Structure formats: structure tokens, C-alpha cells
Amino acid sequence: MNDTVTLEINVIDSFEEFSHCFTGECRVAILPILYEISQVLTDSADLTASIPVILNTMQNHLKMQRGIITLYDRHVDTIFIHDSFGLTEEEKTRGIYALGEGVTGKVVEKGKAIVAKRLIDNSDFLNRTGSSYKKRHTKTAFFSVPIMRGQKVLGTIGAERVYMNPQLLRQDVQLLAMIASMLAPAAELYLVENIEKVRLENENSRLKNTLKKRFKPSNIIGSSKPMQDIYQLIHKVAATKATVLILGESGVGKELVATAIHYNSPSADGPFIKANCAAFPESLAESELFGHEKGAFTGAVATHKGFFEQADGGTIFLDEVGELSLSVQTKLLRVLQERTFQRVGGSKPINIDVRIIAATNRNLAEMVEEGTFREDLYYRLNVFPMMIPPLRDRGSDVITLADYFVKFFAQENNKDIKRISTPALNMLMSYKWPGNVRELENVIERAVILADDDAIHSYDLPPSLQTEKETKAADTPSGITLESRIQAIETKMIVEALKNNNGHMGEAAKELGLTRRMLSVRMERYGISYKSFRTHNNDTHKKENIG
Template sequence: MPISDTVTLELDVDYFIEEFSHCFTGECRISMLPILYKISQSITSSSDLGDSLSIILNVMQQRPLKMHRGIVTLYDCYSETISIHDSFGLTDEEKRRGIYASGEGITGKVVETGKAIIARRLHNNPDFLDRTRAHNEKEKKGNLKANTVFLSVPIMRAQKVLGTIGAERVYMNQHLLKQDVELLSMIASMIAPAVELYLIENFDKVRLENENSRLRNALKKKFKPSNIIGNSKPMQEVYRLIEKVANTRATVLILGESGVGKELVAGAIHYNSTNTEGPFIISNCAALPDNLAESELFGHEKGSFTGALMMHKGYFEQADGGTIFLDEVGELSLSIQAKLLRVLQEKTFERVGGSKPVKIDVRIIAATNRNLIEMVEKGTFREDLYYRLNVFPITVPPLRERGSDVIALADHFVTAFSKENNKEIKRISTPALNMLVSYHWPGNVRELENILERAVILSDDDVIHSYDLPPSLQTSKETGTAFGITLEEKIRAVEYEMIVESLKNNNGRMGKAAEELGLTRRMLGVRMERHNINYKTFRIAGSTDCDDD
């Protein structure tokens, strides 16, 4: 085999079997067979990667291999970093320095290509980085060390590189060099399952736990009562009730019209409770088909019905140790209500097709926009279930009863959607605010959110204008304002808004406003009179400007 500074090897198992029985210069590899058997037994009897690596690294140091240094690296495919997991011939500090990216240095190239590499005359090799700084200048210049060879083989499982085994020594016999590469490759194949399991249990598991923790903290932040926008008197009462009930185990019934934010209130209760680390499972009862509702809520056993190919845990079981939020609970059928009543009373249920009781520790928060008392009177909602749910009722007020909260919510949504759509909306114009405040909001906060998302998309000049709002807010019928949707009324509305905005921008100075609008001062005065606009309204208190008085 020709000698080169760096050689990439394609492993030939047949060649290895043939050559394994040969001994050269007294360094016979036939003695490795019992050691390979010992490594195999260690891997079979224990899933602990550390036990196997301890044996492997020890073998690499002893006769007949007599490696000067040995390393086992692991590859984190998410961060794309390669780090030294275990070694000999390196200090702890040198091990900590041994971090590489895929494709970086000899080890990085092995991970990138999935092929073994022999780096002859290591200290002259352009891919040798000495990242660990384990090779001092004397060692690099020594005559014997000039022939140092570094071997690196991939640890692979299902065509995926998991790490590498590297070894360093001086070779005088090239046959032994190739045999040692193939021997290390065999060992790498043997430990690959244990390495994969270690990566899953440590790297992947830790990453998932960190991600779960990050998401849980994000949810906590989202569902803090302080993050529910609004300081009106009705909302202050809601906050007071959340604070009272959060640290109890009481069942909560949240009442209110569709779109008022009942889910936010439920989340605030859970994430400020003692079981905040537990799951928060949301079930929209209105979206559950009658024939699947029981299975979705309580789960089913394998084979309990056609298509039940395996056991399925329902929402209640998934919420064990935490909170389940039953949104639109008034939509459940009477048969499901009976099973729900048992869960509330006994904290147990059976899966569909099962007979073994499943015990759970779950806090129940229910919500509805329907009048449950009327439903009880009509016989469509169980009376006993109603009283079980109605332990601690919280009524979320409709948006039309929240006064200035409309403005606070509007500012919040505009800021959020501006960022989402890469825009810089700086403000909502006065006429647009007047329209938002005047509207009766049958769809509540959800309707306001949707309207402002549309307005942000339509805005062309970093301001939300009245004409960016939908026609339903601009008709006298819907808003009680003087604005209509005929062409003439639309023109008047735009004219009114532009005059008001210009006067606000110019501190009520009519001359400046007229110039900005492309009008004469007299024409502006006529149009202001038509709209009953007084320039003094827009003067800042204490201003000494008097050029347009």
C-alpha cells in the first residue's frame, strides 16, 4: 500500500480475516481474539457505555497494540459538535479543549465522511490541529515522533456517525498499521449500539428536557395574570378571583361569551398553582365527534373497536398530575356527562373497552359560553354535574363592558402583528381609535385581534387609519358613528382623519397643516368648519405658538 500523509480507507473484512493470522516483527494480533471476546461480553451484559470504553481504552494501551494516546469522541448532531468523551494519554484540561466541528481537523473529517483516516507523519499533516495542545514542541521535533501516526475510525449505526475512536503511535510495519485500523473499526461497530443508547439517554434526553422546560416557562409567562391585557374594573375582579383559587385544588367553571379569553384565564390558574410543573391539557369539547368523544377524553384499550390497533391514553390520563381544561363543556352529550361526573366524584374511570379502573390526580377547569342553568331546566345538562363543576365560578366580562381595555388590547395586538409581519406600525390614528371604542364587539377579544391583524397588513404608512378597518366598524348601524360605507361618506371619513392627523402633527397650526395637506389656509378652514373641527383642540398646553390664531 503506497504511503501518503493522509489515507482514507475502505474496510475489507475478507482482507482482515486473512491478514489477522499473520504475525510480523513479533507483534502478533492473534492474541486480540480473547480480548475482542471480552469486549463483546461486556457490551452484551451491560448497556453502560463507560464499562465498555474502560476495557477498550485499557486494551489500546497494553500489548500488543501499545498506543501512546487514545480517544473516544461523541458527535452531537444537533449542535454539530464533536467532543472527547473518554481517553488515555491526555490530561483533563487537554480533554476539555478537544472540541471540533464536523469537517474540522482529522476527527471532524472522519465524522463528516464516515470513513476511517490514517494520518501519517502526524505533526506535518495539514489537517492536524493539536486542539488539545497535548503535543509539545520537543515531541513534534523528535526523530522517532516524526513517524507518529494517528488513526481515526467512525462509530456508525444505520449509516449515521455517532463518534470516533482515535489512536496514536509510531509504526515501523505498515501491515500492522492497516490491521490496527480494521481492528479499531471492528471495535467501533461492536460499541455502536451502546453509544447510540448513551446519546439518546444523555444528549437527546437532556435537550428534550431543556426544551420542555423552556416551553413550560414560556407558557408560564404567557399565562401570568399580568399578561392578560386590561385594567378595567371587571377585569380586576377576574384577577382577584384567579389569585384566590389558583393555589387550591377546587374545580373552576369559567363563564363568558365566545372570544373573551376563557382559555387564558384557565392557563393563568394552572401556571400559578401548586401543580404548575404538571401538564396543562386542553380539550375543546365542541370539536369532539359524539362517537369519538369518550375515547378522546378517557382513552381506549387495544381492540376495543375497529381501528383501535393499540392502547390510547385519553386527555384525562395525559393530564395526570396537572390540569385538564374542558372548553365548551356544555356541548358534551348526556352519556359523556355521566362519566365526567364519576371522574369528578371518584377521580377514576375506565378506558373504552376496559374494565380496570384508572386512577388519576387531575384538577378540572371547565368553561362554557352557554347558559347551563337553562340547559339543566331543559334536561340537556345534568343538574348534579352542574353543581359539581360550579364550585368556583369566574365570569369573564365581554369586551364591550371593559371600557378603555379596548385601547390597551389594540396597542398590544398592533405591536405583536407588526413584529410578525416585519412592519413598524407606530400608532393607531384618533379616528380609528374612536371607531374601535364605539364598536360593540360581538366577537369580543378574538374579533378585535383578527381585525387588527388585517389592519396591520393593509397599513401603508406605519399608521392604522380608519379606512384600514373593515366596513362593519365604519357603518352607522354597527358603530353608532356618522361614518357610512357609501363613496361620499368614505371620502368624508378619510378627509376628516387626514385633517385631524395633520393638526395633531403640527400642534394645531393651521398654516403648517394646510401646507402639509396641499391646501390653502382658507380651503382648510372651510373643510374644518364642515367637520366641526377646532384647531385649538390640538394645541399642546403651555404652547406659545400663535402664528395661526
């Protein structure tokens, strides 16, 4: 016999029934306890503080023999007993259910209360805990109600006792359903802060390990001599905790270098916080960097942790540091000197362990002379300066990067583009790239969109590049000398030969009518590396591999 009943519970209608005592046990006395539970939840929203009150109510006021509160870990589809009475610790640890398994699993799966009027005869009862099954009264009933937040089931409240009056059983089901609805916000918060927090931390750790591999300097595109020098600097400074100042024009990849330093440093497992100083309104810059206390100013409705506090144990990257006002520079100087600060509106000093990497495209030395940047702060930041070379000084890296972007955007736009034509390559190599890698990326994306066949042609490139080429051709006296024009042509022919032969120097030398040694000498003269022309099989992400 299976007398299991699935119930839709309307907790609002149950108040009227509690006002009568015709069942033999008056439930009116429960109302002050409901108020007490609501006060505990209102004051702290703490699941651990409210559960003892609920279990005590079930045991001493509702005369339950056993009571359990379960929580549902939806990521692994597991329901476990969080707290109970009438069970030993060993029995409680055995109370683990899959979704849809047993009475408890079905309540979580369906989001509806289930009442088993005779537990001993119920086929859904698994006795997973092994709690004195044979000693149960033949008339013992068991019911379970879902703890729900919106449409999401967070767990259950289950109760077991003997009921001689069916009306009393119905009242208790409604009463626990009401308590479950009150408990739901605290249960959700508990799951987020405890169970899901651990899982999120594990996932964050996994992602950081992935990022660490992805941001290794060896994965930065480009093998020109200037970039090889940068790789050496990254390798040396990453192992230290020294403050780094990254200098260079806009678009050269300063953030990428900062990221590579962090993920190859001893604090790689700590946070990497990016703060764009140019994006802060002057009135909020201090609050964004150092945080504020609740009520510190109009609109400060809660305590806010700033970027420095968030970066504790890791690295903070201060991009465009030259844009900070003098007043914020003063507070930043104190952090660099003492590794301590106070939130806006606060009086308590906050100590941090953080590595600082700053970057700017401005000339800080000139700003010091002009009085717009503090001299003492400049020297504090300038412990280990790194000047990232502009794209125009990186030789054949232009072609390597252009090829990478062609592959990426061709795939993104579902186009079969295999190469860049020689005239287009000439234009790319001749252009000065004032916007550096960022400009090259935009140029190639546009060209891929315009391309009609399997190649990028010169007419697919923007007018700015074409105008540059035409201007140079017409500007012989003060523009390009004969020697520089010969060198440009020789460079382009070598690049084309290496491209055609996938970076194999022997084959490229044959195509050019040179010996391998003669080609090697010319490549060294122009800073060209055969490695730049080998097929890249692992370039799958646009932003993270740009050097």
C-alpha cells in the same frame, strides 16, 4: 515524524478480507461476535448493553491494549469518554476534547477514520488522559473511527495496540468501522434520552419561567371594572388546587385566563396541557383524553399516553367541555372524583395528580335540564365558576385593545400607523362585538392592511361596523334614547382627551374644560381608567397579552 493517515472506510469490502488468515491473526472468528452485537442492538437498542460486548471483543479477541468509546455533545462542542478499558476511572474523566482537538477531535470534526501508525511520534496525540505514555511501545499504533448516523457524527471508537502487519491494522480499522455503524442508532438514542434530555428539561424550565412572567394577570390588556374583578378571582383561585369552570362567549379569552391561573399556581413548574374537546372525533375522544394500550383497537400500533396522563403534576385545560359525549363524561366524572382512570384496552388503574380547568361557551345548566350533560359532572366542574365578560361590557378596554393591535399589526406589516381617528373610535365603541376580542383583532388587522396614511379611518373598518353605526343613527325610537346618546358622546370625548394626553388626567380635564375632580367623577361613572391610555412599551406579542 507524523505518519497520521485519514481513511475513507468501506465496511462492505472488508468481509472478503476477513475470510483470509494470511495476516497471522484470523478475523473469521469475529463474525459470530458481530452477530452477537447486532442481536443485542436489535433486541434493545441499548447502548449500555452493547458496549461491554464491543469492549470485550476489542480487548480479548483483537488483542487491543486500550480501547475507548467517546460521545459527542454537539450543543457544547465537547467530546467525552463514555466507556473504555485500559484506563483508570481518573484517566477516563480527564478524556475530554473540543471539536478538532487531538486525533479524537479531528475524527469527530471530519467524520473520517484516522490511523496513527506510531502513536508516540504523532503530533496530534495529546495524552489528555495521562495513561502511562512513557511505557508505551515505540511501535504502538492508535486509530479512531467515527460513529455516524447519516451525516451526523455521534462519537468515536478508538483502539491502541502494536501491529507488526500493516494488513492486520487495516482489517481492524475496517472491523471497528463496521461495529461503529452498527452502534450508531443506539448512540443517537442514548444522547437524546440522556444528555439532550437534561438540556431540553433545563430549556423547558427556562421557557416556563418566561411564560410565568408573561402570563401574569397584570399583563392581560384591559383595566375596566369587569376585568379587575376577574384579576381578583385569578389571584385567589391560583393559589389553590380547586377545579375551575371558565364560562363566557367565544373569543373572550378563556384560554388566556386558564393559562394565567396555571402559571401563577403552585404547580406552575408542571405541564400545562390544552385539550380542545370540540376537536375530538367521538370515537377517539376517550383515547385522546385517557390514552390507549397497544392493540386496543385497529390502528393502535403502540401504547399512547392521553392528555390526562401527560398533565400529571400540572394542569389540564379542557376547552369546550360541553362538546363531550355522555359516555366520555362518565369517565371524566370518575377522574374528577378519584383522580384515577384506565387507558382504553387497559386494566391497570393509573393515578394522577392534576388540576382541572374546564371552559365552555355553552349553558351547561340548560344542557343538564335537556339531558345532554351529566348533572353530577356539572357540579363537579362548577366548584369555582368564572364568567369572563364580553368585550361589549368592558367599556374603554375596546380602545386599549384596538391601540395594541394597531401597534402590533403596523409593525408586522412595516407601516407607520400612529393613531385611530375619532370617527373610527366612535364606530369601535358603538359596535356590539359578537366575536369579542378575536373579532376586534381581525378587524384591526384588516384595517391596518387597508390604511394609506398614519391613521386608521372609519372607511378602513369593515362594512359590518359601518352598517351598525348607520342603523343606530336611523333607529331612534326603539334604539338609542337621548340620555344614552348623550352618555355615548360624553364617553367618547373623555376617551379621546385621555388618548391625546397619554392618560394624564390634568391635561385631559383642561382639554375638556373640566376640573380634575369633575373628570374623575365622569370616568368612574363610565368605568374608564386613565391607566388604559398610558403608552404600552412592553406589548410585543399578539396572542399572549390579550385580555
